[in-house]
Amino acid sequence: QVQLVESGGGSVQAGGSLTLSCATSGVTFATHCVAWFRQFPGKEREGVATIASFGSTTYFDSTKGRFTASRDNAKNTLYLEMDSLKPEDTAVYFCAARPSTRCTGSPATFHYWGQGTQVTVSS
Numbered sequence: 001q002v003q004l005v006e007s008g009g010g011s012v013q014a015g016g017s018l019t020l021s022c023a024t025s026g027v028t029f030a031t032h033c034v035a036w037f038r039q040f041p042g043k044e045r046e047g048v049a050t051i052a053s054f055g056s057t058t059y060f061d062s063t064k065g066r067f068t069a070s071r072d073n074a075k076n077t078l079y080l081e082m083d084s085l086k087p088e089d090t091a092v093y094f095c096a097a098r099p100s101t102r103c104t105g106s107p108a109t110f111h112y113w114g115q116g117t118q119v120t121v122s123s
Helices: none
Strands: 003-007 010-013 019-025 033-039 046-051 057-059 066-070 077-082 091-098 118-121
Touching: 003 077, 019 066, 019 091, 019 118, 033 077, 033 118, 046 066, 057 066, 057 091, 077 091
Parallel strands: 010 118
Antiparallel strands: 003 019, 019 077, 033 046, 033 091, 046 057, 066 077, 091 118
């Protein structure tokens, strides 16, 4: 059974930092593209960052320079360090995995999803 479990969400003031973790099981983590997405109320999920199996990381425009995504293949876990948080970063954050060594930015191409974790940034 595939499981992706996010942790680390919460509330923070603008300018603060949070680190999200996503522990995975039931997948061959090292051969999967993994990613972070977020979803604003009433909106579709949008990409935050993708990490290919060989480590190449792609960031989406709104988070470049402030967020750092990483993966630890030995721990089957991916991370998202979020710095200089803004109120407009408030969303539910999801981790996802795709059974391919390469990534795309489309949520529809990801097979496995975590349950999501709320991040709230107050001004």
